[in-house]
Amino acid sequence: MRYNHAALFAGVAAATPDRTAIVFRDRRLSYRDVAGRVNRLANLLLSQGITIHRSRDQLRPWEAGQDLVALYLHNGNEYLEGMLGADAARAASFNVNYRYVEAELAYLLDDAAPRAVIYHARFAPTLSAVLDSLGRRPDLLLQVADESGNALLPGALDYERALAASSPDVPPTSPDADDLYVVYTGGTTGMPKGVLWTQAEILESSLLAFLPAGLFEAETLDDGLALIAAAEPRVMLPLPPLMHAAAQWIALAGVLSGGTVVFPAVVDRLDAASVWEVIDAEGVMLMNMVGNSFATPLLDEFERGGHSGATLQMMGSGGAVLSAAVKNRLLDLLPHVVVADVAGSSETGSQLTNVSSIAAQAISGIFTAAPGSCVVDDEHRRTLPPGDPATGWLGRSGAIPLGYLGDAAKTARTFPIVDGRRVAIPGDRARHLPDGTIELLGRDSVTINSGGEKIYAEEVEDAFIVQPAVADVVVVGRPSARWGSEVVAVVEMTPGHASTDAELITAAAERLARYKLPKSIVRVDKLLRSPAGKADYRWARDIAAHQPIEEKELVR
Structure with a gap:
């Protein structure tokens, strides 16, 4: 059965008219x-x-x-x-x-x-x-x-x-x-x-x-509605702004499945106290957030005390790095919660998932693929089988968009025919591992070509965000007479930590090849991210470009 949102919602509302649909401030x-x-x-x-x-x-x-x-x-x-x-x-x-x-x-x-x-x-x-x-x-x-x-x-x-x-x-x-x-x-x-x-x-x-x-195997709308009515309703909190697609998806899932969607009282910024207040007051079961920039202040507030979080079953994250260290901290504080690290895009939907729990050590960067997910070769001619060592384009076939509004050329580029199937290829680089999982390397548009080597910004960010001294980081390239483009890390430091640039680089060198290490670190009081938690790479590139270029090696 294929569903229209309005028709499905109307059916759910008719079947469960007295159930609470939305809670926001004094509105129920x-x-x-x-x-x-x-x-x-x-x-x-x-x-x-x-x-x-x-x-x-x-x-x-x-x-x-x-x-x-x-x-x-x-x-x-x-x-x-x-x-x-x-x-x-x-x-x-x-x-x-x-x-x-x-x-x-x-x-x-x-x-x-x-x-x-x-x-x-x-x-x-x-x-x-x-x-x-x-x-x-x-x-x-x-x-x-x-x-x-x-x-x-x-x-x-x-x-x-x-x-x-x-x-x-x-x-x-x-x-x-x-x-x-x-x-x-x-x-x-x-x-x-x-x-x-x-x-x-x-x-x-x-x-x-x-x-x-x-639900999708149901033959009629009434059959689908019967499945929804019989399911246990869930309380869902879309924490990022609804202008962010992933937040829309969990909100829509809430009202189209007969659940309750709740919002914190403060919506013009991330107010961690108001988030925990609504989680405990309304019995939130599922919520989503965007990487460390959301998770860290939420965990800081939880550690200050006065909150339970007992009803939470799953916390999902997407759109930015949720490091293994922060996942493990979350699981230590809320051992009953499952953490789902989700990767996807506006052009593919939710495409990759990495699930962590107290029973398994958290990792980052390796994902289980959703149906239709694949890795496509550089020329868009074939899909790469599991175990192929080549780096390719992360793609998805099946349930994908029609195209871009008013843009025939970009539609053709982003949704090519590969192996006889129409595939969405929005620009992420990936590798298909032998066990069928996918290693996500990063968005090609923020890949840095330095000295002829491709360096994925997200990979370098991962090597910095695990360090206790680093509160947040965005990695960009800037022009270099020597390298063509050089790697620069724009870093927001954790208060109370006094690590030098050389110490940060040395720690990152334990996880990265030497050529991937930043040639420069730019420290900022506060790293700029969108309200949805996504890194603003244009801002970071501008910050990096206006810093003096020092010709020195940070790693000996």
């Missing part, structure tokens, strides 16, 4: 409540003609055929309502990075050309500054009130008042499994691109592990 919304709000938003969009205009069979892979709805929001019930309301209207929502400055926001909105923007009031000034410069101004602006107190933009509607004035009746649409799910890439290594999935494919590729067994 039942499935009946959320279904009514989703219907109101869908009918409001439809009243503006925001819907589907061409079916999938009339479109090329990079064409949408559906109106787009921008979600320029912090986490909260409005984000999930925006996603499901757009789906019910047969439009398609997409994520907006709320850290964007005016030029970046204008690029994104021009690229996507949304018919509607749902935004928190605190972002009104930035949105206002770009609206008149857009090639197509959105028809509908819905402003969600927040602590900023910013007034409505001219022509905008207050989100709550607009929903209250709209009909709660089931919208007159017939959602289809091939309707779009759209997620924009982060743009940390290049310009953001809109990735077009069908709703059925994103469910199968990225939400499968969170949904009841047998």
Whole structure:
């Protein structure tokens, strides 16, 4: 059975109307409540003609055929309502990075050309500054009130008042499994691109592990809903911003499986105390985060005391390094928890998993592959079998996206035909090991070519992040007259540690070949990451480029 998100949610809501769907601050919304709000938003969009205009069979892979709805929001019930309301209207929502400055926001909105923007009031000034410069101004602006107190933009509607004035009746649409799910890439290594999935494919590729067994084998929607109703509901916490795809996936999995999705009270930054408070108050079972930058402050807060974490069953991480040392620390503090290190991308979904528990020593970099995952040779001609020593491109076939919005050329490059199958190859380098596991080496766009040798930034980062003196690190290349490009580590030190650069390099040399070691270390007070926890390589390269180049060897 292939599912549409809106149809599946409506069925879950009808089957479990009194179950709690979303908890955010003082709001406890039942499935009946959320279904009514989703219907109101869908009918409001439809009243503006925001819907589907061409079916999938009339479109090329990079064409949408559906109106787009921008979600320029912090986490909260409005984000999930925006996603499901757009789906019910047969439009398609997409994520907006709320850290964007005016030029970046204008690029994104021009690229996507949304018919509607749902935004928190605190972002009104930035949105206002770009609206008149857009090639197509959105028809509908819905402003969600927040602590900023910013007034409505001219022509905008207050989100709550607009929903209250709209009909709660089931919208007159017939959602289809091939309707779009759209997620924009982060743009940390290049310009953001809109990735077009069908709703059925994103469910199968990225939400499968969170949904009841047998759901996709069910013959009818009613059969699938019966499986959901019979399963134990779970309480899920998507901790990263929902503008991050992995956070969307766990949130969608929560409401599409009859579970409860909760958010901490503080959503404009990582407030570790508020996270543990909501975990214990709501009995959170599953949560996700982004690498050490999330895990370390959470563990620091837990060690300060006053928190239980007894209900937690699994903590997942993706998008940044979760080092073995931090995993082991987590397991020491919460021995009943399983840690799932997940690798994937907007173009592949959740693709690789590394599971650690108190019974097994944590490792990093080696993963079990999801169905369809493979390693493709450099020329995109064949897949490399397990045990082939060559380094190749990490790929995935099967449930993968259609393409990139409005970009036929990049669609063809990223989704080539290999061995007769269409494969997503977004740019990660990997090696297929003899036992069938996959060694993930790193994103090619941040690979450093130094003296003719390819050096993977993530591999060098792993050798630094395990050191107690290093709180966070990003590794980049900068131009070098001698090497072409030289390795530079931008490091945030752990307070109280006074390791010298030479000591950091010497420790890293225990894990890395000499040619991979940084030629320079740049220390910063705070390493810049996106709100989703992902490294900002453009910022790091700029920091490295403006530091004096010292011609000295840090390792003798």
